[in-house]
Amino acid sequence: KQEVTQIPAALSVPEGENLVLNCSFTDSAIYNLQWFRQDPGKGLTSLLLIQSSQREQTSGRLNASLDKSSGRSTLYIAASQPGDSATYLCAVRDAGGAQKLVFGQGTRLTINP
């Protein structure tokens, strides 16, 4: 059974810093991995999707990497801003035809002005 873990559970950093959020998964047979952002009381906004054949994806100040063999992904946020404060979730879709996403518990990020 696939399990996804995100460390740390919470992170607080000053504005302007570069930071890395970590995600690990137990079964390396994945189809893709997705990073989401969730603001309080809201649904999930997709940030980046990495297919199993890819190593990384970039969007603006965000860069996500995938090391499938070691079961790890990182989300790198450059030049953090207070508006980046949110909970960040990673989710994997297993290979083999299943369509569901298996989520980590999230990292609650606070960027201090």
Add this chain to the structure above:
Amino acid sequence: GAGVSQTPSNKVTEKGKYVELRCDPISGHTALYWYRQSLGQGPEFLIYFQGTGAADDSGLPNDRFFAVRPEGSVSTLKIQRTERGDSAVYLCASSFVGGPQHFGDGTRLSIL
């Protein structure tokens, strides 16, 4: 264009009552998913529809939970004989098959 719409946004009801939660997916998306998110946790999968049929209902916790999608668009999640442990945010997502899932804002269900 319009995103995934879920109604109601909040629902408060008493233990033992029946509830229905509605999801209106993005137009053209054939895949629809329901997840449940407890406080401080990531969403947990409940059920996946491809068109009108439930292709994977392995996440439904017990037979009090049921979902339908009769015309391949709007879906309703139905919970019978609600229990306090059913309190959570219920999220709906839709996608093209194999594509990224797009989520609604959820229904916050509180069972008193």
